[in-house]
Amino acid sequence: SEIALAESLLEKGSEDLYEIMTLLNTGYAKADLAGSMELCFVADANLAKIHILKGQPDLAMKQLEEFAVKVKGRSDERMMQNLRAMEMWIGLLQGDLAGAKRWIENEAPQEPKEFTMLERYRYLMKIQAYLAVKNLDAARDLTQRLSVYFREYHRTYMDMENELLRAILQYRIGNIRWKQTLAAVLPRMEEYHFLFLAGKEGIALRPLLEEMGSLPVSRDYAQELRRQV
Numbered sequence: 001s002e003i004a005l006a007e008s009l010l011e012k013g014s015e016d017l018y019e020i021m022t023l024l025n026t027g028y029a030k031a032d033l034a035g036s037m038e039l040c041f042v043a044d045a046n047l048a049k050i051h052i053l054k055g056q057p058d059l060a061m062k063q064l065e066e067f068a069v070k071v072k073g074r075s076d077e078r079m080m081q082n083l084r085a086m087e088m089w090i091g092l093l094q095g096d097l098a099g100a101k102r103w104i105e106n107e108a109p110q111e112p113k114e115f116t117m118l119e120r121y122r123y124l125m126k127i128q129a130y131l132a133v134k135n136l137d138a139a140r141d142l143t144q145r146l147s148v149y150f151r152e153y154h155r156t157y158m159d160m161e162n163e164l165l166r167a168i169l170q171y172r173i174g175n176i177r178w179k180q181t182l183a184a185v186l187p188r189m190e191e192y193h194f195l196f197l198a199g200k201e202g203i204a205l206r207p208l209l210e211e212m213g214s215l216p217v218s219r220d221y222a223q224e225l226r227r228q229v
Contacts, residue, residue, distance in 0.1 A: 002026045003039055006024045006046060009023075010196055013193070028040055028047075031043065040071075044067045048086065052090070053196075057090050057093050061087060064086060064090070065087075078118070081107070082122060085108075088100055088129065092128060092129065093202075097132055097133055100132050103129060104129050104130070111123065111145065120155065120158055121158075124165070127142050131165070131169060147159070147162055147166070157192075157197075163181055164185060164198070164201055167185065168205060182208055183215075199229065209225065
């Protein structure tokens, strides 16, 4: 579908953002006519990511807020929860630590009480929030738990994201294994030519790439990675 193709192009670092936005808007219109709000959310979430890449977090937030108004009152609670998690993440990009703390306390899944892989997207967002508010012990525990599930159920993309977050966490707590973790995940990312994963971590990943020096990937991909952050 148009949405799946656009998402693939975005994740692989295509610079033709106009083509991606055209595909997403076309896919959104078709999904809307079919009454598929879940696909509409995927399209809107990727449009928000493009605004992030263009340095327009305000527009990204507006994109999601308008979608939230459209689906308000519908029965899909998980979609709304994922929407709120993404809004929290965009807020983090704007320095809203207080919003991240509120989300952790009031809206995030509480993994110590009940752990379910249906919440895998919000768990990854929660690691982002934990890192931002410097709750590093909780971030460590959650990355470790997710690693088992992602590999057991072959969630390749999410496993790579989790490993990037693990490397950032290890770097921040002074664990020298961060180089080993990063060196293991980067070739996997290159195999799929995933770049948005690196861009999503942005300045959190930059010091690791700089300190690592020579990266265990091709020169072209290394250059693309550094441009992303």
